[in-house]
Amino acid sequence: MRNGCFITFEGSDGCGKSTQAKLLAEYLTSMDYEVVLTREPGGTPLAENIRQVILTPTAETLHPMTEILLYAASRAQHVEELIKPALAAGKVVICDRFIDSSLAYQGYGLGRDLQMVSEINLAAVGAVLPDLTIVIDITVEEALERAISRSGQIQDRIESRDLQFHQRVRQGFLELAKDNPRMKVLEASGKSIEQIHSEVINQVQPVISSNKANF
Numbered sequence: 001m002r003n004g005c006f007i008t009f010e011g012s013d014g015c016g017k018s019t020q021a022k023l024l025a026e027y028l029t030s031m032d033y034e035v036v037l038t039r040e041p042g043g044t045p046l047a048e049n050i051r052q053v054i055l056t057p058t059a060e061t062l063h064p065m066t067e068i069l070l071y072a073a074s075r076a077q078h079v080e081e082l083i084k085p086a087l088a089a090g091k092v093v094i095c096d097r098f099i100d101s102s103l104a105y106q107g108y109g110l111g112r113d114l115q116m117v118s119e120i121n122l123a124a125v126g127a128v129l130p131d132l133t134i135v136i137d138i139t140v141e142e143a144l145e146r147a148i149s150r151s152g153q154i155q156d157r158i159e160s161r162d163l164q165f166h167q168r169v170r171q172g173f174l175e176l177a178k179d180n181p182r183m184k185v186l187e188a189s190g191k192s193i194e195q196i197h198s199e200v201i202n203q204v205q206p207v208i209s210s211n212k213a214n215f
């Protein structure tokens, strides 16, 4: 049985979602919630190994179907091993990326059949879907600039894809959010980290309160 609250952050590479996920975790911890901050791909030792396989550039091409399945495999492991038990224990789970990243990157970005990507991922997560998903939206140019300055250069094989790919990913997140009430888009271009953090809290508060009976 699910008791806790599951919040995910989504957005393009360099949009600032990891910073926001961390700030939210600190804020909720200071409010005495038990918080688990985690990320995808990864989140458990085995899933982090899968992350290395996906993101480390190699001479061998990572084929789209392999990529889809590796993200889904990492996700299935993460859900069973970490997310489900934490929710059952009444914790707030904050995850930096989840199922919507596969739809946006592998579906919209790579142009793979959305229905197929969705079905594989729904099988991977079972009934575990977020209560709230915050999409941090900034222009692709701004996001990539930040991603480059963060790492010194664009290094992993996903970030090194072309500008059009990242435009499709951004549009993908916006399209997904249109049809999905659990997804809230925060317009972040030109805003400070603190400003975005307070907008995040405004979105999170009602969701946490409506789940309160479970804590």
Ligand code: TMP
Pocket: 013, 039, 040, 041, 071, 096, 097, 098, 099, 101, 102, 103, 105, 106, 158, 159
């Ligand atoms: P990160 O930099 O936010 O940790 O994410 C690593 C990369 O993995 C990022 O470029 C987005 C990509 N990704 C996908 O393409 N599909 C997915 O399902 C997930 C979780 C991440």
